[in-house]
Amino acid sequence: MTIASWLGGRSRAERLATLAALPLLLILAWTVIYPNVSVIAGSFGHWKEFAESPSDVEALKNSIIIAVASVVASLAIGVPLAFLLTRFDFPGRTLLRAAALLPAALPPLVGVISFLFLYGDTGVITRVTQIVLGLKEVPWHLNGIGAIIFIHAYTMYVYVYLFVSAGLERYESSLDEAAIGLGAGTFRRLTRVTLPLLTPAIAGSALLVFMSALGSFSAPYVFGGGIRVLSTQILNSKLNDAIGLAYVETTVLAISAVAGLMLFRWLEGKRLYVAPGKGGASRQPVRSRSARIGLACAAGLIVLVLVLPHLMIVLVSFAKDGAWTTQMLPPEYTTHNYAGLFTTNQLWTPIRNSIVMSVLATAADLVFCVAGAYLIVTRKFSGRKLLETLVALPWAIPGTAVALGLLATFNTNDLAAGKILLVGTFWILPLAYFVRNIPLVSQAVEGSLRQMDLSLESAARGLGASWWMAVRRVVLPAARPGIVAGALLACVTAVGEFVASIVLYTHGNRPISIEILAQLRSYAFGTASAYSALLIGLVLIMALTARIAESRMK
Amino acid sequence: MDEVLGFAHKESRVSGGSDGLIVDAIARSFNGQRAVDQVSFEVRPGELVALVGASGSGKTTTLRIVAGYEQPDSGRVLFGGQDFTRLGPAKRGFGMVFQHYALFPHMSVIENVAFGLEARGVGRAERRQRAGAALERVGLDGKGERMVQQLSGGEQQRVALARAVLIEPRLLLLDEPLSNLDPTLRASTRDELRATLKATKAPALFVTHDQDDAFAIADRIVLLSLGHVLQIGSSEDLYDRPVSRQVAKFIGHATLVHARRHGDSADVTIDGTTHQVALSSFAGLSDGETGAIVLRPEAVEIVPRGEGRGTDGEWPAVVDSRRFAGAGFVYRLRLDHEIVIEVASRSRIDPGTTVGMRVTRPVPMVP
Structure with missing residues (x-):
């Protein structure tokens, strides 16, 4: 009896596919399931501690409040903006449309820093407002829950905007026309027809915001003030050597995330329909002169707000370290910050680390996810559903929780228990990046493969091609857009990664984000910003590359 | 001679005073392309008129202008002697059946049919009762609680018709009402559709690219080509007394x-x-x-x-x-x-x- 026949399945092809999926499943079991199980196992005996700790209970409450409020704020910005930009034509539309995506180009920590420079107690906007209004005190303090929600709204509305815009582009315009013709006014049309039909887009993006906000680490960490949230509590407990409590906190955070995920899926399931449509709605030009002027001004203002964080980072990156204290803008400028990054060994190491680690992780993601997506999309076999679920699972687990899981698993050499020592070595961060980006790359590659006519591979085989030739000449070219997009996205995410890094880094493999934080702590704003600008530059270059690659392939 | 053949001359202004619909020399361009050029015709009370033409003939644009979803660059749309040209679609009181029916996929069949009454503030009990009766009239009683996707193409078409009819429209507009049906269903649906339209007593204007549909349903036909009216008349007029080579070639x-x-x-x-x-x-x-x-x-x-x-x-x-x-x-x-x-x-x-x-x-x- 061969292994293949023992695996069951109706045909040889099915058994072969199961056999091929086995290594993938094993890797996922080892790097995704086992760490989470270890965390849960490690949490036993510490739950009482958690329940009796007022700061932990508060952290849970705050995390959920922040997640829900971030969803509400992102919807409040993203939905109207999507409607405005897809349904109406007005001066400044093109500019606003381009700027609307800018927050996505800010790596998590960088966004937080730019907000500090702009809206912090000594921030530029804060001071300008103070002077203009003639106030004695600063008009606001950028800390607490409000500040966290503020920056979440800025960075996360993009999900809502993108999803709802895509929904509106596909939206069958005759449905709105039918509602109008039957006598429905604007309000009834929106609430009874248009918005209900956009529920899949709205719910999908709301879920994304909820998950990101719940696991968000940078904003609460940098300007949470006295506010505790679960993700920061985990790091605190770990640093205080209360690892058992950290495991409980991690489990609670992961459970909250999965509960949120299930809640959204349930809500979505209740409205299970696909809005048909080929789009077709043309943008209405805004005719009224005053409305055009008003919209143009509003568009200009929004563009300014969207661009300011990027501009501020670039500006401060040229500021002389230590010179900017009480002035409104940095008083002295230099290019030394950038030069330093590439000439000082101490400053260059994090850049080299980030690039090497993200390339390694992305390469592993590509090999793993292309194989996984190929099996999931083109083959039927027992275990397919399991593979599909496991590949998506890291997405539902907040970064801090992923990091704690790896910490619990790869902290000792115990081959019998399936554990090897990676913590404290260079390899733990590439592993973390690899795990975190599995869902991203898989989804991109699967998406491309699903557009391929599945009979193409059979056709190639029928013409006498070997399996490898069929894959190389037919399947991989079909998957190429997804491979390129997935690889670039994974690279960008890994290069700027902060949340898992701060839990797992060592001095030797410290990535850019950790160095940015260190520079900030020593008030080297210029150097911190130069790193940040470098990250933004990398993101923009990769986004541009992806777009060019995409258009070339069409 | 033109009069005998029912051929409205391009430049002619149709005299007012009719109770029905008068489309008077409408024109509409998209990106510099003339989609509809000086189209004039009328739909008399109780009459079924078909707008027939190949794709790109301007028939759908004409229908959308009549419905109020498009504005003509020039020309007028009159109904019951009133100028409707600049009136919004909702204010015209016309009922429309869209090409792909535009049934709301998130609502049940009965909710779809009752939507027009809902928009008019009719209470839930009354609108369900009236919508139910409307469904019965199109032979869909008992299917009110289904979701629209669960219905066949022919049933969806009848739901769309019931929805448009329930608001008691002054004029019914139908965009390719039969184009989504398979050939066997199509033939039987023609007679059914004509019977339903005649029963509502409202005049109707419908668009089709299929002359057999037009022959079977319409009292009169407006034949369009490249945005122009080629001929207006009964089926027999167009078939036996074509006014141009184009008409003769298009019909039969x-x-x-x-x-x-x-x-x-x-x-x-x-x-x-x-x-x-x-x-x-x-x-x-x-x-x-x-x-x-x-x-x-x-x-x-x-x-x-x-x-x-x-x-x-x-x-x-x-x-x-x-x-x-x-x-x-x-x-x-x-x-x-x-x-x-x-x-x-x-x-x-x-x-x-x-x-x-x-x-x-x-x-x-x-x-």
Whole structure:
């Protein structure tokens, strides 16, 4: 009896596919399931501690409040903006449309820093407002829950905007026309027809915001003030050597995330329909002169707000370290910050680390996810559903929780228990990046493969091609857009990664984000910003590359 | 002559005073392309009018202008003597059935049908009762609680119709109401649709690219091509009395043969021999003018060569090809090097055979 026949399945092809999926499943079991199980196992005996700790209970409450409020704020910005930009034509539309995506180009920590420079107690906007209004005190303090929600709204509305815009582009315009013709006014049309039909887009993006906000680490960490949230509590407990409590906190955070995920899926399931449509709605030009002027001004203002964080980072990156204290803008400028990054060994190491680690992780993601997506999309076999679920699972687990899981698993050499020592070595961060980006790359590659006519591979085989030739000449070219997009996205995410890094880094493999934080702590704003600008530059270059690659392939 | 043929002249302003719909010289361009150019016609009370044309003829744009979803660049839309041109779609009180029905996929069948009443503030109990009755009238009783995706194409079409009718529209507009149905369903639905439309008593304007749909349902037909009205009239008008070559070619199968009008008949010269053909109409051609006669398969017959050789009205022809068509055969007859005519016949004749062809009834002539 061969292994293949023992695996069951109706045909040889099915058994072969199961056999091929086995290594993938094993890797996922080892790097995704086992760490989470270890965390849960490690949490036993510490739950009482958690329940009796007022700061932990508060952290849970705050995390959920922040997640829900971030969803509400992102919807409040993203939905109207999507409607405005897809349904109406007005001066400044093109500019606003381009700027609307800018927050996505800010790596998590960088966004937080730019907000500090702009809206912090000594921030530029804060001071300008103070002077203009003639106030004695600063008009606001950028800390607490409000500040966290503020920056979440800025960075996360993009999900809502993108999803709802895509929904509106596909939206069958005759449905709105039918509602109008039957006598429905604007309000009834929106609430009874248009918005209900956009529920899949709205719910999908709301879920994304909820998950990101719940696991968000940078904003609460940098300007949470006295506010505790679960993700920061985990790091605190770990640093205080209360690892058992950290495991409980991690489990609670992961459970909250999965509960949120299930809640959204349930809500979505209740409205299970696909809005048909080929789009077709043309943008209405805004005719009224005053409305055009008003919209143009509003568009200009929004563009300014969207661009300011990027501009501020670039500006401060040229500021002389230590010179900017009480002035409104940095008083002295230099290019030394950038030069330093590439000439000082101490400053260059994090850049080299980030690039090497993200390339390694992305390469592993590509090999793993292309194989996984190929099996999931083109083959039927027992275990397919399991593979599909496991590949998506890291997405539902907040970064801090992923990091704690790896910490619990790869902290000792115990081959019998399936554990090897990676913590404290260079390899733990590439592993973390690899795990975190599995869902991203898989989804991109699967998406491309699903557009391929599945009979193409059979056709190639029928013409006498070997399996490898069929894959190389037919399947991989079909998957190429997804491979390129997935690889670039994974690279960008890994290069700027902060949340898992701060839990797992060592001095030797410290990535850019950790160095940015260190520079900030020593008030080297210029150097911190130069790193940040470098990250933004990398993101923009990769986004541009992806777009060019995409258009070339069409 | 124009009047006799029901042909509204492009420039003419239709006189007001009608209770129905008057479309008066409307025009609409998209990106510099004329989609609708000086289109005028009317729909009288209780009348079913079809807008017929190939794709790109401007029929859907015309319908959307009547509905109020598009604004004409020039021209007017009048209803009951009032100018509706700048009125929003909701204020017109017209009911519309969209090409893909535009049923709300997140609502049940009955919610869809009742939506117009909901928008008018009718209470839940009353609107459900009225919507239920409307569903019964289109033969969908008991299916009110289904989701629209669970219905077949034909059922969806009836839901869309019930929804449009329930608001008691002053005018019903239908965009390709039958185009999503498979051929067998389509034929039976035609009669049903005509019966339902006649029962509502509201006038109706519907768009179709299929002349058979138009013949079966419409009282009158407005034939459009490239944004222009080619001819307006009953099915018989368009078929038997076309006003132009375009109309003759669009409606039914026809072969056009060059001819000269000569009183109530036309002279056709083939291979040096002149034949006389009786005319049923001549679209304003004056005596002695040249044009073309419209030969349709049912107006000609094949006679075996030799039977009436040389008699007047028999044209020599060679059988080019034969096609089996169930009830008989369809032959392509070659009269000379360029004229080929399709003729139906029950008898079996081999290609290459020389036969005679006879025109059996008066035929139309067009300029």
